[in-house]
Amino acid sequence: MDASIVRSPPSLRTEGVLLERDRRVFARLPDLELTPGRIIALTGRSGTGKTTALLALAGIRAPGEGRILIGETDLWSLSAARRDRLRGQRIGLVFQSFHLIDAVSVEDNLRLGAACAGLKADPARLQTLLETLDIAAIRHRRADRLSQGQAQRVAVARALINRPALVLADEPTSALDDDNARALLDLLGRAVRDGGAALLIATHDRRALDAVDASVAMEVAA
Amino acid sequence: MTSLALAWAFLRRRWGQALLSVVVGALGVAAVETVAIAERELPKAAERAFGGVDMVIGPKGSALDLVLCCVLHASDPRGLIPLKEGMDQARNPMVAAAAPIALGDSVRGRRIVGTTADILAVYHAHMAQGAIWTKPLQAVLGSDAARALGLKPGDSFVGTHGLAPGGEEHSKFPYTVTGILAPTGSALDRLVLTDIESVYLIHRDPDDAAETKAGRGGPTGFGPPAATAILTSFRSPVAMASLPRIIDATERFSAASPELETARLARAGRPVIMAVMGIGLLFAGIAAATAATALAAAMSGRARDLALLRALGAHPWEIAGIAAVEACLLAAGALALGLAAVAALGPWAATMLAERDGLLVTVAPSVQDMTLLAGGAAAAALAAAAAPALRAARASIETVLKA
Numbered sequence: 001m002d003a004s005i006v007r008s009p010p011s012l013r014t015e016g017v018l019l020e021r022d023r024r025v026f027a028r029l030p031d032l033e034l035t036p037g038r039i040i041a042l043t044g045r046s047g048t049g050k051t052t053a054l055l056a057l058a059g060i061r062a063p064g065e066g067r068i069l070i071g072e073t074d075l076w077s078l079s080a081a082r083r084d085r086l087r088g089q090r091i092g093l094v095f096q097s098f099h100l101i102d103a104v105s106v107e108d109n110l111r112l113g114a115a116c117a118g119l120k121a122d123p124a125r126l127q128t129l130l131e132t133l134d135i136a137a138i139r140h141r142r143a144d145r146l147s148q149g150q151a152q153r154v155a156v157a158r159a160l161i162n163r164p165a166l167v168l169a170d171e172p173t174s175a176l177d178d179d180n181a182r183a184l185l186d187l188l189g190r191a192v193r194d195g196g197a198a199l200l201i202a203t204h205d206r207r208a209l210d211a212v213d214a215s216v217a218m219e220v221a222a
Numbered sequence: 223m224t225s226l227a228l229a230w231a232f233l234r235r236r237w238g239q240a241l242l243s244v245v246v247g248a249l250g251v252a253a254v255e256t257v258a259i260a261e262r263e264l265p266k267a268a269e270r271a272f273g274g275v276d277m278v279i280g281p282k283g284s285a286l287d288l289v290l291c292c293v294l295h296a297s298d299p300r301g302l303i304p305l306k307e308g309m310d311q312a313r314n315p316m317v318a319a320a321a322p323i324a325l326g327d328s329v330r331g332r333r334i335v336g337t338t339a340d341i342l343a344v345y346h347a348h349m350a351q352g353a354i355w356t357k358p359l360q361a362v363l364g365s366d367a368a369r370a371l372g373l374k375p376g377d378s379f380v381g382t383h384g385l386a387p388g389g390e391e392h393s394k395f396p397y398t399v400t401g402i403l404a405p406t407g408s409a410l411d412r413l414v415l416t417d418i419e420s421v422y423l424i425h426r427d428p429d430d431a432a433e434t435k436a437g438r439g440g441p442t443g444f445g446p447p448a449a450t451a452i453l454t455s456f457r458s459p460v461a462m463a464s465l466p467r468i469i470d471a472t473e474r475f476s477a478a479s480p481e482l483e484t485a486r487l488a489r490a491g492r493p494v495i496m497a498v499m500g501i502g503l504l505f506a507g508i509a510a511a512t513a514a515t516a517l518a519a520a521m522s523g524r525a526r527d528l529a530l531l532r533a534l535g536a537h538p539w540e541i542a543g544i545a546a547v548e549a550c551l552l553a554a555g556a557l558a559l560g561l562a563a564v565a566a567l568g569p570w571a572a573t574m575l576a577e578r579d580g581l582l583v584t585v586a587p588s589v590q591d592m593t594l595l596a597g598g599a600a601a602a603a604l605a606a607a608a609a610p611a612l613r614a615a616r617a618s619i620e621t622v623l624k625a
Contacts, residue, residue: 055620058533060533060619060620061620081537081538084532084535084536084537085535085537086535087533087534087535088534088535088536089535093533093534099526099530101228101527101530101531102235102527103228103231103232103234103235103527104228104231108227108231112228112531112534113534115224115536116531116532116534116535116536116540117534117535118535158534
């Protein structure tokens, strides 16, 4: 593990996480400690388990072995419902395809980010995100009527609405041209640092690797 | 953002499918409610239409026909009875009032009924304007008949032959209106009453009729030989137990109780009512199935959204709740539209029943009906939502993240 990424107090800490596919261990996640404001890339070729690792870190797919701590909480010691809630409240997710709820407006997508986590969206936080990410003018536009760039920004805003301790982004730049990729990485970096969160990007995109503080590579299990 | 707001947004996004579910459901609600109203209101309306008539004495034949023809005035006469003997049957201490009726003519669809002044006692009716007739070819109008015909005391009109519109006019024998009855809520309100002599006068040989009209004949000389029926009211309900049986035992007469015949008709019509109710429930069932199919299709098409909501922290039950809320919104829409249709068409149906059959019916959903329908709609909605909701609750988040 890269010693430079160790900060205190950590937003995320992992210990001996092994990932399984078809009940067989196929990859190992290097032990991590992410402190607020840090941006780390999780690298590896396709099929090396980056997305599976993110699923484990998000509390969605159980690791074969190991511990994942969000703050002081052992994620996989919680019940499924509490794990869902913790994910909603402490972890922001940015998907490769943004995955907004098309039927509702930009603003309602952000509100849903809070409501699903059992929280009420803080109006000041909502306004700040809308302005910071330059989507205030389209706050009432339905999500399926957004351009790709607008949808990206809305997805980032939704991931940050609950002031998460950790933001996980899965291949966020893979489908973007250079300009849009750079813009997204700048946006994510600024938003995460301003919000005091840590960011872990699963990627094998060279452009993303240039924008992070450090990177760790997935390890193939022996 | 609440589940309600989200469910509403999802419904709006596939409004065509939602509208279809609502319309089919509304048809079911309207059919079930119409049957419920008919079952509740028609017997009451029939009872009101009977007025004070407890028993009808008529020729041998169907008792139900007798009631339909001579009490509800909804069918044609089946025969005649000799007036004197008929009145003799009604001459009994248990009978409070009796009046013969002779049918045959009409005026613009309103029946002209030849009778005696005793009919007012049978129906507990009284004059609102003018006075009862004192000689043939004078008429007293029921309240609805006066309104429909636009006649008042002093006006004249001519009857037409037969009870259906389009008969030959008896233009040589115009009637003069002498009075109008106060409303009774019974079939009497739709009738045009006249002395029974008038009916026979008009249908007798033209020369004889002219004699009578000129006052040279007189009622004793031209006493009407027959009547369509005798209407009676009892002093006590006890009479119902014995008098009809005594009359039925005679060779020439039969007696019919409007109340008993209506009950019998209701029993006979029960399978029809149940069939219509069944059709209504079938519509409601189809609506629930349509809603379930639509919901299942919608949930399937929205698997990504639902899994995403879980990824954002929503509890599986909250996801299931969205499906349930969607189904309940569809059910509420169907309920509202169905009841609105009944409420909108009710006055029209009530007018038609009053005009055609003389039945005064209140066609409006009752609070009890609405409560039962709301409960049924909610149950159907939840049943329809169950499978899609469970599927939604089990939506895979992994699928979304890997997409």
